[in-house]
Amino acid sequence: MSDHQMIIGGKPQPASDHLDVENPATGDVAGRMPMGTRANLDAAVDAARTAFPGWAAAPDADRKAACHAIAAKIEEDGDALASLITSEQGKPLNGLGSRFEVGGCVGWAHATAELDLPVEVVQDDDQGRIEVHRKPVGVVGSITPWNWPVLIAVWHILPAVRAGNTVVIKPSPYTPLSTLRLVALMNEVLPAGVVNAVTGPDELGGAMSEHSGIDKIVFTGSIATGKKVMASAAGTLKRLTLELGGNDAGIVLPDADPKAIAEGLFWGAFINTGQTCGAMKRLYVHDSIHDAVCDALVEIAGRMPMGNGLSEENVLGPLSNKMQFDKVAGLVDDAKRNGGKILLGGDPKGGAGYFYPITFVSNVADGTRLVDEEQFGPVLPIIRYSDVDQIVAIANQNPHGLGGSVWSSDSAAAKKIAQRLECGSVWVNKHGAIQPNAPFGGVKSSGIGVEFGPEGLKEYTTIQTVFC
Ligand code: NAD
Numbered sequence: 001m002s003d004h005q006m007i008i009g010g011k012p013q014p015a016s017d018h019l020d021v022e023n024p025a026t027g028d029v030a031g032r033m034p035m036g037t038r039a040n041l042d043a044a045v046d047a048a049r050t051a052f053p054g055w056a057a058a059p060d061a062d063r064k065a066a067c068h069a070i071a072a073k074i075e076e077d078g079d080a081l082a083s084l085i086t087s088e089q090g091k092p093l094n095g096l097g098s099r100f101e102v103g104g105c106v107g108w109a110h111a112t113a114e115l116d117l118p119v120e121v122v123q124d125d126d127q128g129r130i131e132v133h134r135k136p137v138g139v140v141g142s143i144t145p146w147n148w149p150v151l152i153a154v155w156h157i158l159p160a161v162r163a164g165n166t167v168v169i170k171p172s173p174y175t176p177l178s179t180l181r182l183v184a185l186m187n188e189v190l191p192a193g194v195v196n197a198v199t200g201p202d203e204l205g206g207a208m209s210e211h212s213g214i215d216k217i218v219f220t221g222s223i224a225t226g227k228k229v230m231a232s233a234a235g236t237l238k239r240l241t242l243e244l245g246g247n248d249a250g251i252v253l254p255d256a257d258p259k260a261i262a263e264g265l266f267w268g269a270f271i272n273t274g275q276t277c278g279a280m281k282r283l284y285v286h287d288s289i290h291d292a293v294c295d296a297l298v299e300i301a302g303r304m305p306m307g308n309g310l311s312e313e314n315v316l317g318p319l320s321n322k323m324q325f326d327k328v329a330g331l332v333d334d335a336k337r338n339g340g341k342i343l344l345g346g347d348p349k350g351g352a353g354y355f356y357p358i359t360f361v362s363n364v365a366d367g368t369r370l371v372d373e374e375q376f377g378p379v380l381p382i383i384r385y386s387d388v389d390q391i392v393a394i395a396n397q398n399p400h401g402l403g404g405s406v407w408s409s410d411s412a413a414a415k416k417i418a419q420r421l422e423c424g425s426v427w428v429n430k431h432g433a434i435q436p437n438a439p440f441g442g443v444k445s446s447g448i449g450v451e452f453g454p455e456g457l458k459e460y461t462t463i464q465t466v467f468c
Pocket residue numbers: 143144145146147152170171172173201202203204205206207209220221222223224225226228229242243244245246276277278374376402442446447
């Protein structure tokens with residue numbers, strides 16, 4: 001089995017130790033992760049610092065062209081990259097799986113290439129001229145999770161380099177291989193040192209957050225780790241973008257048509273087998289159509305094959321690792337003990353791979369862990385309600401604030417209710433849609449800052465106000 005290597009200063013960097021990366025569908029070894037050290041991290045930061053002045057001063061058109069060239073490289077390598085994602089992360093090649101992830105990378109890279117940072121003129125009169133310029137921050141440290149490893153890496157790296165920064169990325173130890181391949185591809189078109197990759201244990205992430213040579217951290221991951229990043233970044237006053245966990249509510253109003261909305265609800269909850277930050281994780285359904293919505297969801301779930309993602313027929317895969325499998329199983333068991341009624345699933349079959357069946361749990365409410373916490377798996381609690389105002393207030397009591405949706409035959413009425421939800425994105429009759437031209441980020445505990453579009457690009461800059 002060929003080893004993947006870290007990339008530092010434009011060159012592959014061998015490691016003396018490696019850790020096996022497990023294929024979550026089979027338990028086989030998907031590849032070996034280089035165990036990077038603190039010395040490797042320091043070398044990567046040095047390489048990024050050395051490359052920074054040249055890259056920041058490069059003509060804007062060159063950086064734009066480089067981002068388009070990265071998109072083309074990813075597209076050329078699409079099949080290999082998708083297979084690697086499936087092998088280490090588990091999501092199917094097919095459906096909303098790894099080919100979809102790679103396609104998203106290509107689209108996002110092209111769209112980010114086309115973003116600009118024009119000088120803003122805030123005053124130009126006989127009193128003088130005031131311009132607001134955007135400058136790159138410096139060296140950006142990117143720390144990524146395991147659920148959409150390559151797409152999230154693109155979301156971090158592309159705006160950083162587009163704005164003139166250089167980067168050191170550290171992927172999750174569960175899914176490091178596809179990121180190493182991605183960074184190797186980027187290094188075919190970028191000057192040495194502009195994008196560097198180190199892999200290794202979680203501690204390397206902590207070392208990045210406090211590293212004096214890193215100017216900004218962009219972190220996507222859990223709320224608990226996000227708090228640690230923020231605390232350890234304080235010593236060097238780093239700029240931060242934190243994209244953290246979600247526990248998105250979906251609210252179905254009494255006038256919704258259960259059969260018409262069921263497929264949207266299903267994929268809103270179960271994209272990537274539920275392992276998506278902006279997936280629906282609690283579903284509130286009006287009493288008058290509660291049973292019809294449950295029946296429609298159960299019927300759809302029966303038609304969605306789950307299995308090894310390398311087989312084309314599957315559209316759902318395993319949980320990505322044992323930690324996540326145990327967490328999901330524990331939350332379902334807790335709900336059962338507290339009166340939850342299993343409408344489907346809840347009974348993993350055992351055997352190879354971390355497969356947990358699509359599971360719907362009714363007869364639960366806020367106050368149950370499955371409703372209150374982010375389950376991040378193929379399990380949806382369905383909560384019956386009778387008063388819309390009351391359920392909006394209850395949904396808003398949750399400390400998460402990433403996304404939310406309202407489902408109804410009256411889109412205008414649904415939009416008004418959606419806007420009362422305390423979260424960074426809301427959707428009407430759909431859930432989880434994102435686009436490269438629309439800012440995305442969490443409020444409350446779900447994060448600080450946004451990604452995508454001009455607002456996302458500006459997160460990779462500092463302001464210089466020029467009075468002239
Ligand atoms: P995690 O917090 O366990 O790990 C994320 C990354 O942080 C990994 O690379 C890990 O190695 C690193 N890390 C661990 N300890 C660290 C420390 N002390 N300092 C710095 N880095 C450290 O998260 P995960 O389990 O990989 O990902 C799942 C979580 O990510 C979910 O909560 C999900 O909602 C969230 N997520 C959020 C978004 C978003 O855009 N808001 C997107 C995807 C995932």
